[in-house]
Amino acid sequence: MTQIQVQAPGLLTTVQDLGREGFGPLGVSASGAADPIALRLGNRLVGNADGTAGLEMTLLGGTFLFPQDAVVALAGSDFRATLDGAPVELWTSVKVSAGQTLRLGHTHSGARCYLCVHGGIAVEAFLGSASTHILSGLGGFEGRALRKGDVLNIGSATGLFQKRKLAQWAREALAPHKVLRVTPGAQADWFPESSQQVFYSGRYRVAEESNRMGLRLEGTPIPLASGGEMITEGVSLGAIQVPDGGLPIILFVEQQTTGGYPKIANVVAADLAGVGQLRPRDEIRFELVGLDEAWRLLREQEELLASKELILG
Amino acid sequence: MRYDFASMLTPAADCARLQPASDQSLLVYFGQQITLESHQHVMRLLRLLELKPVEGIRNLHPAYCSLLIKFDALKLGHDDLEAILWPYLDRLEDVHLPEPRQVEIPVCYSREYGADLNEVAVMHGMTPAQVIELHAAAAYEVYFLGFVPGFAYLGELPAALVTPRLATPRRRVPAGSLGIAGSQTGVYPFATPGGWRLLGRTPIPMFRPNREAMSLLSIGDRVRFMPITQEQFSALEKA
Numbered sequence A: 001m002t003q004i005q006v007q008a009p010g011l012l013t014t015v016q017d018l019g020r021e022g023f024g025p026l027g028v029s030a031s032g033a034a035d036p037i038a039l040r041l042g043n044r045l046v047g048n049a050d051g052t053a054g055l056e057m058t059l060l061g062g063t064f065l066f067p068q069d070a071v072v073a074l075a076g077s078d079f080r081a082t083l084d085g086a087p088v089e090l091w092t093s094v095k096v097s098a099g100q101t102l103r104l105g106h107t108h109s110g111a112r113c114y115l116c117v118h119g120g121i122a123v124e125a126f127l128g129s130a131s132t133h134i135l136s137g138l139g140g141f142e143g144r145a146l147r148k149g150d151v152l153n154i155g156s157a158t159g160l161f162q163k164r165k166l167a168q169w170a171r172e173a174l175a176p177h178k179v180l181r182v183t184p185g186a187q188a189d190w191f192p193e194s195s196q197q198v199f200y201s202g203r204y205r206v207a208e209e210s211n212r213m214g215l216r217l218e219g220t221p222i223p224l225a226s227g228g229e230m231i232t233e234g235v236s237l238g239a240i241q242v243p244d245g246g247l248p249i250i251l252f253v254e255q256q257t258t259g260g261y262p263k264i265a266n267v268v269a270a271d272l273a274g275v276g277q278l279r280p281r282d283e284i285r286f287e288l289v290g291l292d293e294a295w296r297l298l299r300e301q302e303e304l305l306a307s308k309e310l311i312l313g
Numbered sequence B: 001m002r003y004d005f006a007s008m009l010t011p012a013a014d015c016a017r018l019q020p021a022s023d024q025s026l027l028v029y030f031g032q033q034i035t036l037e038s039h040q041h042v043m044r045l046l047r048l049l050e051l052k053p054v055e056g057i058r059n060l061h062p063a064y065c066s067l068l069i070k071f072d073a074l075k076l077g078h079d080d081l082e083a084i085l086w087p088y089l090d091r092l093e094d095v096h097l098p099e100p101r102q103v104e105i106p107v108c109y110s111r112e113y114g115a116d117l118n119e120v121a122v123m124h125g126m127t128p129a130q131v132i133e134l135h136a137a138a139a140y141e142v143y144f145l146g147f148v149p150g151f152a153y154l155g156e157l158p159a160a161l162v163t164p165r166l167a168t169p170r171r172r173v174p175a176g177s178l179g180i181a182g183s184q185t186g187v188y189p190f191a192t193p194g195g196w197r198l199l200g201r202t203p204i205p206m207f208r209p210n211r212e213a214m215s216l217l218s219i220g221d222r223v224r225f226m227p228i229t230q231e232q233f234s235a236l237e238k239a
Helices: A036-045 A168-174 A193-201 A269-275 A291-305 B036-051 B078-090 B117-123 B128-137 B230-238
Strands: A003-008 A014-016 A054-058 A063-066 A070-076 A093-096 A100-103 A112-117 A151-154 A179-184 A204-206 A214-218 A239-241 A249-251 A263-267 A283-288 B016-022 B025-030 B057-062 B066-071 B102-109 B140-145 B152-155 B170-173 B177-181 B184-187 B192-194 B197-201 B222-227
Touching: A036 A054, A036 A070, A036 A112, A036 A269, A036 A291, A168 A291, A179 A269, A179 A291, A179 B016, A193 A263, A193 A283, A263 A269, A263 B016, A269 A291, B016 B078, B025 B036, B025 B078, B036 B057, B036 B066, B036 B078, B036 B140, B066 B078, B102 B128, B102 B230, B117 B128, B117 B197, B128 B197, B128 B222
Parallel strands: A179 A283, B102 B222
Antiparallel strands: A003 A063, A003 A151, A014 A054, A054 A112, A063 A100, A070 A093, A070 A112, A179 A263, A204 A214, A204 A283, A214 A249, A239 A249, A239 A263, B016 B025, B025 B066, B057 B066, B102 B197, B140 B152, B140 B222, B152 B184, B170 B192, B177 B184, B177 B197
């Protein structure tokens, strides 16, 4: 079986696919790649199905030895990768020969880079998905981030190398932006006009303690809601909750399934992949859009992802 | 609209309020307070949607008196989903819920496992033994699982034990810890951050991925806590 030996894990490297939906009644959130678009495209570059498991690296990448030949692609942010010292291009399929070492450094763009391998990372599925849920230690590789010395198995592959590359126009069209489009949250009308003003005119900085569960934001506190006593309810991906203290939190892929804080807004589906590329200290702001606009953005994104000219091969 | 115990027989469709939560989710509220009736409606709608799944619905997040429905926004909009849901809501009274399971959870209530046991006792002018007796005497209902896999929100706590959560949550609460917050009680399945006040710990795993029923508790279960000694805790932990 083809393998990958982890010589250095990087800051936080986990096995992720497109997550496990449908287990909310058990308290299990979907998890999955923080930037699912990057993972999908990385998989296509190596000839995998979109939802194949890959490695998600965060801010600082790992070092991986390939004892056998393999075909890989790096997708997402630029971690200045090298293969036996030679630079490796992002968004391009790369042939790795037995004994070669792929080394990734610090990010030079966003928060996450995906290593996709032809055949996928093979782990035992938990509730139908390979994704790691770090907080509960479930899924992925032993339910945890990779460590030095781990050996990962690569799924069966046909092994034929094909040069594939993401079109330049697509890289630009899909680049994450720092203005997040949002629709009103479930308790938006609890926040008076003056609070909405603060939220939509302010700039917020992604705090250091942000993670896959949620992004904590620093900036002008939002004067609190006055709608009444909040009863814990289900929360959606990208919900922006405002706890006591007024500093918003964006609930993310490893989110809690329910929450008891009022939500002022919710990041639109089309901008969620971009949230996965936000780094601590990044400055963002929010732009209110209607539901119709949110759906238009999502359809536009999916049409782009379905384009025949997306991947040059 | 407000409903309370006086309107115990309110048909679900009459008190349901549907509201977008995001561009890919919808909240169904059954009133704006925690009542057995609203929770019955939540369980019935959840059950009906599990028995007769709707194409395009991707996930369900039940809570005290609401159900969040996540859908594929490329296939459905809120209007489509509402049109599908009203006939479901009209049928809720016919949904048969299984008899609640009775589950006993052994707990070692102690200062060692329950870091807040003494403080909770002091706050209510009781001895720790009285706190334990009150907590273990009550039967609790599983309102829903949320927060993390297998975390059951149990209620109602006896009025004499209602306690605000910690002002500053702990960074790490040990797995199995039994806590209280407001009128709720629950057991942390995993070592996670948490702001509930801790009274004890169970040696029984609350969530095990290799067990057929992964979560020890399910929505609707009736739960009692059974005090055990340190020795019994150790023996059960090894078993």
